[in-house]
Amino acid sequence: MSGKVVRIAAGQGFWGDWPEAPVRQVAGGPIDYLMMDYLAEVTMSIMQKQRSRDPRAGFARDFVPLMGRILPDVVARGIKVTSNAGGVNPRGCAEAVLEVARKLGLAGKLKVGLVTGDDLLPDLDLLLAAGHELRDMETGRPLSDIRARVLSANAYLGMRPMVEALGRGAQVVITGRVTDTGLTLAPMFHEFGWDPEDWDKVAAGTVAGHIIECGAQSSGGNLLKDWRSVRGMADPGFPIVEASADGSFVVTKHPGTGGVVSIASVTEQLVYEMGDPRSYITPDGVADFTTIRLAKAGKDRVRVSGIRGGPRTPMLKVSVSYFYGYKAVGTLVYSWPDAYDKARAADRILRQRLADLGLEFEQVLTEYVGVDATHGRLAGPADPEAPEVQLRVGVRGTDKAAVERFTREIAPLVLTGPPSVTGFAGGRPQVEEVVAYWPALIDRTAVESGVRVEILEA
Amino acid sequence: MPAAKTVPIQLRYLAHARSGDKGNSANVGLIALRPEWYDLLRSQVTVARVRRHFRGMASGVERYELPNLGALNFLLHGALDGGGTISLKTDAQGKVYSTALLRMEIPVPVAVARKARKEAR
Numbered sequence: 306m307s308g309k310v311v312r313i314a315a316g317q318g319f320w321g322d323w324p325e326a327p328v329r330q331v332a333g334g335p336i337d338y339l340m341m342d343y344l345a346e347v348t349m350s351i352m353q354k355q356r357s358r359d360p361r362a363g364f365a366r367d368f369v370p371l372m373g374r375i376l377p378d379v380v381a382r383g384i385k386v387t388s389n390a391g392g393v394n395p396r397g398c399a400e401a402v403l404e405v406a407r408k409l410g411l412a413g414k415l416k417v418g419l420v421t422g423d424d425l426l427p428d429l430d431l432l433l434a435a436g437h438e439l440r441d442m443e444t445g446r447p448l449s450d451i452r453a454r455v456l457s458a459n460a461y462l463g464m465r466p467m468v469e470a471l472g473r474g475a476q477v478v479i480t481g482r483v484t485d486t487g488l489t490l491a492p493m494f495h496e497f498g499w500d501p502e503d504w505d506k507v508a509a510g511t512v513a514g515h516i517i518e519c520g521a522q523s524s525g526g527n528l529l530k531d532w533r534s535v536r537g538m539a540d541p542g543f544p545i546v547e548a549s550a551d552g553s554f555v556v557t558k559h560p561g562t563g564g565v566v567s568i569a570s571v572t573e574q575l576v577y578e579m580g581d582p583r584s585y586i587t588p589d590g591v592a593d594f595t596t597i598r599l600a601k602a603g604k605d606r607v608r609v610s611g612i613r614g615g616p617r618t619p620m621l622k623v624s625v626s627y628f629y630g631y632k633a634v635g636t637l638v639y640s641w642p643d644a645y646d647k648a649r650a651a652d653r654i655l656r657q658r659l660a661d662l663g664l665e666f667e668q669v670l671t672e673y674v675g676v677d678a679t680h681g682r683l684a685g686p687a688d689p690e691a692p693e694v695q696l697r698v699g700v701r702g703t704d705k706a707a708v709e710r711f712t713r714e715i716a717p718l719v720l721t722g723p724p725s726v727t728g729f730a731g732g733r734p735q736v737e738e739v740v741a742y743w744p745a746l747i748d749r750t751a752v753e754s755g756v757r758v759e760i761l762e763a
Numbered sequence: 764m765p766a767a768k769t770v771p772i773q774l775r776y777l778a779h780a781r782s783g784d785k786g787n788s789a790n791v792g793l794i795a796l797r798p799e800w801y802d803l804l805r806s807q808v809t810v811a812r813v814r815r816h817f818r819g820m821a822s823g824v825e826r827y828e829l830p831n832l833g834a835l836n837f838l839l840h841g842a843l844d845g846g847g848t849i850s851l852k853t854d855a856q857g858k859v860y861s862t863a864l865l866r867m868e869i870p871v872p873v874a875v876a877r878k879a880r881k882e883a884r
Binding site: 579580582674701742744 | 792863
């Protein structure tokens with residue numbers, strides 16, 4: 306039996322995660338792969354908006370200077386990188402990385418694998434005409450209801466094109482909308498040569514990917530159990546999977562880093578954003594989270610084994626984003642005494658003024674931060690001695706002028722409402738465009754014929 | 764059969780938790796602080812109790828069991844006021860429904876309550 310171990314390190318858990326993390330993962334000890342997940346559900350629409358203003362944009366721009374910092378080490382040590390930083394413009398992202406590589410004197414030394422074909426926007430009308438209704442998985446409505454407002458449409462691709470790219474010699478693989486878990490699965494299948502229809506192996510890699518896809522959230526970050534005892538979080542160790550050929554793996558982090566890898570830290574991440582644990586569906590297969598076995602395997606080491614899975618489904622998930630309307634949130638802070646009563650009085654005045662102006666909104670939501678904003682009525686009655694309460698009022702609607710007018714009704718409350726109010730130095734609230742998310746399913750055959758893998762050289 | 768004497772105790776003494784979003788639903792993973800407390804959670808943290816706990820805050824509740832992790836997973840449907848980018852809530856992504864569930868009280872044997880409170884100190 307082979308004792309080969311493949312070390313896959315998480316470098317980013319979302320677009321905007323700690324910029325030092327990938328640098329520390331490369332410098333902190335031996336790793337074979339660095340996976341960097343950039344795409345949340347709404348990220349694609351933000352990138353789409355950026356690309357509509359500038360055709361060279363549309364990917365996670367910070368990925369490029371980050372690669373500039375680590376590429377010399379990555380190339381020298383043969384570390385491979387998998388990332389979905391390409392967003393809605395993976396080609397632009399790949400070209401930007403190649404340009405940085407050339408500037409660093411790495412011409413001829415770097416192959417970048419480019420995966421495309423997830424972007425369904427160019428062919429969306431053809432797909433609809435061919436009978437792919439792309440119904441909202443939550444509401445059942447067909448996409449044609451909102452077709453005119455669609456901003457982006459991307460299928461979730463799995464590991465297979467990335468495995469191909471690695472097999473063709475790519476050292477950095479850049480994709481658009483591939484699953485977070487695929488970024489970890491691909492290195493495992495490439496290194497161990499597993500059969501992509503070995504569903505237990507797919508499930509094992511999926512669980513490994515799920516554990517590290519949110520970065521330090523499995524190594525001490527956001528850990529509720531004994532949170533006071535988590536040390537060194539100024540320099541958190543991001544998680545690393547040490548995968549073995551039998552499908553088992555160890556979750557750990559570099560020695561000397563902060564945070565903790567424990568059964569508690571891994572379990573909290575396992576249940577994060579979970580639906581039916583017996584059926585964690587990805588494009589590559591279906592994992593059964595009720596088969597996972599966890600065991601402590603030393604300091605900051607948790608062994609994960611026993612994972613079973615089932616075949617992949619004939620459908621792929623599609624993430625559609627569409628223009629929904631506008632929203633704005635205004636806040637003011639009221640001080641003791643009677644902070645909560647003052648904030649409530651201000652809310653009544655504000656709502657009366659909005660009504661008197663004849664402004665119509667889809668929703669007006671009031672929260673009292675310090676009283677009910679996180680737990681609602683479960684938090685119990687407000688403390689009459691509370692030192693302060695923040696009034697937080699949000700509005701949403703399709704009438705931009707109404708939302709705009711709302712933003713001008715917050716500051717006036719300071720001189721025309723209840724006393725002892727502060728916290729308005731930030732100025733008027735901003736009107737935000739609301740881009741909403743529309744999850745749908747599509748036959749995988751309609752997508753997979755358009756998936757391409759290219760190898761580009763620096 | 765005489766029932767063992769029980770006392771109410773908040774879940775915060777028996778479990779830890781993490782939550783996130785699934786569209787307009789929040790998920791809460793509830794994890795026993797000790798493996799032997801999982802059966803208590805499974806028998807006492809029922810769908811009916813959780814639905815009552817979150818009345819007015821969620822339109823429906825589903826529960827899944829993960830005995831291998833000593834955990835229960837709850838889906839709180841309609842809890843995010845539209846969810847994602849639509850929601851106006853501070854907690855639009857359901858990140859702290861976890862601790863909201865830990866406020867719930869369940870009846871447990873006196874000895875368990877005593878031990879759980881002691882370990883929390």
